[in-house]
Amino acid sequence: MKLLNYTLFYLSATLFAIVSLWAVLFYFQLLNQVKFTIDEGLANYKILIIDKLKDDSQLIPQDSFGDKNYIVKSVNEEYALQIRDTYKDTLIFSTVKNIFESNRLLTTAFVAEDGLYYEMQVISQELDRNKLIKELATSLLWLYLFLLICILLVNNFVLKNAWKPFYELLNYLKDFRLDKGSLNEPAKTKIKEFSILNETILKLLKDNVDVYSSQKQFIENASHELQTPLAIGINKLELLADEKDLSDGNIKKIGNIIQTLQSLADLNKSLLLISKIENKQFLVEEQVNFDDIFTRIINDFSDFTEYRKIEINYKKEGDLIFKMNKNLAEILIMNLVKNAIIHNQPGGEIAIKLSSSQFTIENTSDEPALSTDEIFKRFSKSQNKTGSTGLGLAIAKTITDVSGLSIKYSYTGEHIFKVGSEPE
Secondary structure, three states: OOHHHHHHHHHHHHHHHHHHHHHHHHHHHHHHHHHHHHHHHHHHHHHHHHHHHHHOHHHOOEOOOOOOOEEEEEEOHHHHHHOOOEEEEEEEEEOOOOEEEEEEEEEEEEEOOOOOEEEEEEEEEOOOHHHHHHHHHHHHHHHHHHHHHHHHHHHHHHHHHHOHHHHHHHHHHHHOOHHHOOOOOOOOOOOHHHHHHHHHHHHHHHHHHHHHHHHHHHHHHHHHHHHHHHHHHHHHHHHHHOOOOOOHHHHHHHHHHHHHHHHHHHHHHHHHHHHHHHOOOOOOOEEEEHHHHHHHHHHHOHHHHHHOOOEEEEEEOOOOEEEEOHHHHHHHHHHHHHHHHHOOOOOOEEEEEEOOOEEEEEEOOOOOOOOOOOOOOOOOOOOOOOOOOOOHHHHHHHHHHHHOOEEEEEEOOOEEEEEEOOOO
C-alpha cells in the first residue's frame, strides 16, 4: 500500500469514527432539544385549556382524547394537591392510522371556578424517532462523503507535495548502484526532516561505496598475492619430484604436499568467487539460454563421466531463458553437475530435466539423505571427496540468491536439486 493511500485510509477511518460519535451525541442532544420545545408547547397549551375550561364548565369532564388533545377528570382535593406537572413519553393508539404513535404527555391538576379539583392530561405528538434517525443518518452520510472527498483532494494536493522530496529520495535509491563509484546528491528540500534524511542516507551511501571499493581492491589483491605463491610452490615441488636421487617415499610425500597445495589453491579460488558474487561484481546481465550451457558442460564432462562409468540423461521439455550474468549461470550449472558426478557411485546415473521455468539434476548415490538446513552452508560435506572443496553448493546457493533464482534439495532415494526462475 502506498504511503498516500495508507494515510488516506487511516484519515477516513478516523473521520468515520469521529462523525459517528458526533452523530450519536448530536442525535441525543437534538432529541432533548425537541422534547424541551414540545414540553414548553404543552405548558402553554395547558394554560389555554384551563382558561377555556374555567370560562365554559360544560366542557368538563373529557374522558378520552378523541378529536381533542386532552383528558379532564374530577379528582378529590388530596389527590390533586399531590400532582405535580410531569412530562413523559407514551404511546397513544391512533384510530386514523391504526397504529400506536409516540406522544409527549403532560399530567397536571387545577381547581375550577366551582371549587372542584380536576386532573388533566395533555398530549402533543412527538417527532417520529425512526424517521429522525433515518434523515439524520442520510444527512451525516452525505456530510461524511463530502468531507472524505475534501480530504482526498487535500491529501493528493498538500500531502503529495509535502512528501515529494521523500519520493525523489526513493527514486534516487532505486537507481543507485555501488559499482558506479560516484554519488549525485539528492534533490534539495526546504523541509528540515527530509533534508536531514537526505544527508544521513548520502553519508551511509558514501560509506558503503568506500567499503565496497576497499573490499573489491582487497579481493583483487588477495587473488593475485595468494594464487601466485601457491602456483610457484606447486611448480617447484613438481620440479623437485623429477629429481633422480629422491626415494619413492619422498616422491610420495611431495605428491601429498602438491595435492594439499592444489586443494588450498582451489579453496582460495572458491572463497574469492563467493566474495565476488556477494559483492555483486558480476553485474552485466543478459538473457541466458540454459539449454546451450547444459549442452556444452555435459560435453565438457563427457571424459570424466565415461571414466567413472556414469551415464547422463538430459531431457529438454522447454526453453529456460532467464536474465542474469552468463558467467554465473555457467558456474552454477558446472558446480551442480560436478557435484552430481563427484557424489555419484560408479556405474550410476544423472538425470537432468529442463523446462521453461526450472531445471532439476537428479543423481544416484550410495550416500544417505543430506540435511536441508546444512547442505548449502560452506564446507558442508557428507563425505570427504577427492577434488571437492565443500564450497560447490554454497557457491550455487549464493548465485541463485543474487540472481533471483531459487534452489531446493530433496531426497527420494536419489539426490535431487531443483533450480527455479520463480523463488518459492
